[in-house]
Amino acid sequence: MSEDYQVKVKICGITGVDMALAAVEAGADALGFVFAPSRRRVQPETARAIIAQLPPFVARVGVFVNSPPGEIEQIARHCGLTAVQLSGDEPPGYALDLALPIIRSLRVGNGKPVPDLNGFKDDAFLFDTYCDKSYGGTGKTFDWSLLENIACPKPVILAGGLNPFNVREAVRTVRPYAVDVSGGVETNGQKDAQKIKEFITLAKGV
Structure with a gap:
């Protein structure tokens, strides 16, 4: 990245419209909607309703x-997603019939090295903390x-305990x-508008 580059910020685990709009107002570049088993899981209809109220230049x-490709494609189209993040064990080249960017989440650390990225055809790589009992969060x-001198062919997104x-x-x-945060901007398990604003200000101020 160039010296004057300002990092992008994704606020993940959005479940309500008020917090979505608060994150956007604070300067979030992207919002994440979790469709996998999680306490932050959101139903497609809820995500669709939230997304319908977002301004046009915020990534969803x-x-x-x-998840099966067909299910991902159906939810993406129904909700109006602008990108898909694969956070499981999906193999390289996971076929999705979508003209959307694909973000590949890779879990590293705790003895798990950064894998060879050449076999992946995704549009960005998100690096999260490895845990054998969790796919993230x-x-x-x-x-x-581990990432300081990484030869990554696509944009790097940093997650994990931020x-x-x-x-x-x-x-x-x-x-x-970009950086990706969820629990780090929560209070008692709920998104905290002040923490979101503080996080975004600090990240973009570097």
Whole structure:
């Protein structure tokens, strides 16, 4: 990334329109809607209703874990998603009949190295913290030095335990295209508008 590049911010796990609009007002570039088993899971009809109220230049990312391609395609079209994030064990070249960017989530750290990225044809790579019992949302960071000199052919999105206290260091270390946060901007399991605003301000201020 160039020295004057301003990192993008994705607020993931959006479940209500008020918090979606608060995130947009705070400067979020993308919102994530989780369609996989999670306490932040949202039903397609709810996501569609939220997305219908968003301004046009905010990305709407659907997060899926090992869902059949047909199901992903149906939800993406129904809800008006602008990108799809694959966060499960989907193989390289997972075929989706969608003219949308595909974000590949890869879990690293805790002894799991960064895989060879050449076999993947996705449009961006999201790096999250490896946990053998979870596909994401652990709230834990990994060793960011794993990504410092990575030869990644596509944009890098950093996730995993980010919050207002560590996001500046994370951006300086990894220099990602974007950062992704969910639990780090919550209070008592609910999105916190003040924490979202603080996180975005700090991330984009690096």
